[in-house]
Amino acid sequence: MTLYAICLANRSAALYHLREYHYCVKDIDEALEHHYPKELKYKLYKRKARLLSHMKQHVDARDAYRQALKWLDWAKMEREKRIEHQTEIQKWLKMYETGKVVKNWDVPEGYIEPAPLIPNLTGGSNERFPSLSKKVDVKYDNNQGRYAVAAEDIEVGDVIATEKPFASVLLREEYGNHCQKCFKVTKAPIPCKKCSSVLFCSVECRQESSFHSIECPILDLLTGSGMSINCFLAFRLVTQYPLSFFLDFKDQLTEEDPKDTTNNKQVYDPSDFLRLYHLVCHSQSRTPEDFFHRCIMIVFMVKALKKTKYFETKGSAS
Known part of the structure; x- marks a missing residue:
């Protein structure tokens, strides 16, 4: 699946410039999992190391730089260019090994989209129906069957029901x-x-x-x-x-x-x-x-x- 890996790697570069750093790292990992060409792997590991460093995941960034240095041996490039990359990577590794981590990175702060949160029920949970607020009660009679009623005043914006679906499908x-x-x-x-x-x-x-x-x-x-x-x-x-x-x-x-x-x-x-x-x-x-x-x-x-x-x-x- 080399073509798939190359597409992911190219998209990771676009995501890098769009400052979607979290997605960029995900694409890099997926590309590396799917037989990305070994002569180009050093580029992905360098990109990943820069992002991880910026995201303050310094241990992982150090490991990524080490991988970049390892795969640099497979790169097809002129000797002078190889030495240039090698010098840059070794400079960063030395900073990590001596504890001199650069804090002011040139790339603006990345944004990781948070997972959507389920809102808390207003007034707490109903004892018998935990998915309902205490502001709601459930009653039953032979004519209407089971139905919900307000147990107390419900204000605009009150959350009175939240429940994880047993099953769901996308339109x-x-x-x-x-x-x-x-x-x-x-x-x-x-x-x-x-x-x-x-x-x-x-x-x-x-x-x-x-x-x-x-x-x-x-x-x-x-x-x-x-x-x-x-x-x-x-x-x-x-x-x-x-x-x-x-x-x-x-x-x-x-x-x-x-x-x-x-x-x-x-x-x-x-x-x-x-x-x-x-x-x-x-x-x-x-x-x-x-x-x-x-x-x-x-x-x-x-x-x-x-x-x-x-x-x-x-x-x-x-």
Whole structure:
């Protein structure tokens, strides 16, 4: 994958000039992982060392300079130019070894985009429904079912609910500029190793997207079918877990909800699959046409899933 590595290295240079130093280092590491030409490696390690030094990661910067000096022997250049690079690198190494680290770097301060924070619930968490604020209470009656009410005055700007989704999917029109895993806008996208349909904001997000290894070979089929975002969400509920995860719940799926929080004091756990499975589906209000459409989509999604390796393994749910 030398061409891929060269593209990443070239992009790292652009990111350097754009002062996107965090993404620049990520691109350098990815390029080095994918067989970047050995005669050019010294350039990447020098760039990485300068960035790490500026980001005050001095130990890593020193190690990068050492690697640059090592790979300089493979560089194809005139002797005078090689000596010039060697002298510069050795100067920096001497500064690190003697503790004389330069603090006033010529490059402006780099910016590392922080991870988005989940806001704190105003007034603290509800005891039975931790995803809700104490300012909200949940009640139930036979006519209205379960519903939420204000337990106290709610001011403009109060945060009354935050919850990590059990499953989530990216809108198809955002595939070209948002990460498939965390949904962040991608400044330096990382591709899937097997398809060109999706992208990720980092190698870490790509590694954590186990669902895409299942969806990858059939993604064009799924998107081409015109299936709704709700169908994609249902499909993701399956692909984000191995078959063994659902087999473990097989006997419990035919039982009544053992953790119904409607009329008892049990704490609602949104990460519990059985809580999701037993959500009210209002089947009594659906039309025959709606049921028929859903049955057709279920058959289609199962057929599509059979075209993958999903049913070939019963790997651990972890």
